Amino acid sequence: MTQNPAMEEPNPDTATNAPEQAPVIETTTESELARIEAERNDLKDKLLRTLADMENLRRRTEREISDAKAYAVTSFARDMLGSADNLRRALESVPESARVSMEAALSALIEGVELTERDLLKTLERHGVRKIDPQGEKFDPNLHQAMFEAPDPVTPKGLVSKVVQSGYKIGERVLRPALVGVSAGAPKPAVPPTDETGDGSTSGN
Known part of the structure; x- marks a missing residue:
């Protein structure tokens, strides 16, 4: 009787290889x-x-x-600085000695100009614009523009000895640097004359 192929026992080689597919997956x-x-x-x-x-x-x-x-008012504020400068020049043109003896009308005019200047500066400050007045401060090229350097017996070297024109800041930015003079320190003392012969000898020997 012929054996049914379906009933044949599994090939050992095939049976051994089948489970090896799992690690691949x-x-x-x-x-x-x-x-x-x-x-x-x-x-x-x-x-x-x-x-x-x-x-x-x-x-x-x-x-x-x-x-x-x-900084929206930067251009407007810069244009207003000219008016502030003119008010300051008008006040500085009147010497202190003349203010004592001036007539009442002229005194009232000076007071009016001073009031106008103060009001203008306060208005600028409300919009973030502040005046830079560095008299006696250390020279800072970020805030000041040096116009000259000169000996000064009172002001130490490197400090601002004279403010030629006030500067202004808007916020944290410089709107206009201050024009200043910088101290070169006290003048050097005069050197006493030396003996031109240089041999230290004296006459009469």
Whole structure:
């Protein structure tokens, strides 16, 4: 009787090789998980970078808006400095000795000019414009413009000895540097004359 092929015993070689397919499937799964994790990490990194860029943009926009509000009157304030200078020149043109003996009408005029100057400076300050008066301060090239340097027996070297024209700041920016003279220190003492013969001898020997 012929044996049915379906009833044949399994080939030992075939039976041994069949279970070895499982590790291949597991390796493929781990590789897929690693790829997905890498994509997730990449997307997370891109998201964090985008959020950081958006935060930087928000801060920069807020700063630009703040600067626009603070410095919107820059051109107008710079034009007004000429009026402030003229008021100061008018007051400085009257010597102190003349103010004592001046007539009542002229005294009232001087007081009116002083009041106008104070009111103008207060108005500028309300809009963030402050006067720079560096008399006696250390010379700062960021705030001052040196017009000359001269010996000064009272003011130490490197300090502002004279303010030629006041400066102004708007916010943290210089609207106009102060024009100043800088002290070169006390004048050097005169050198006593020396003996031209140089031999230290005296006459009469």
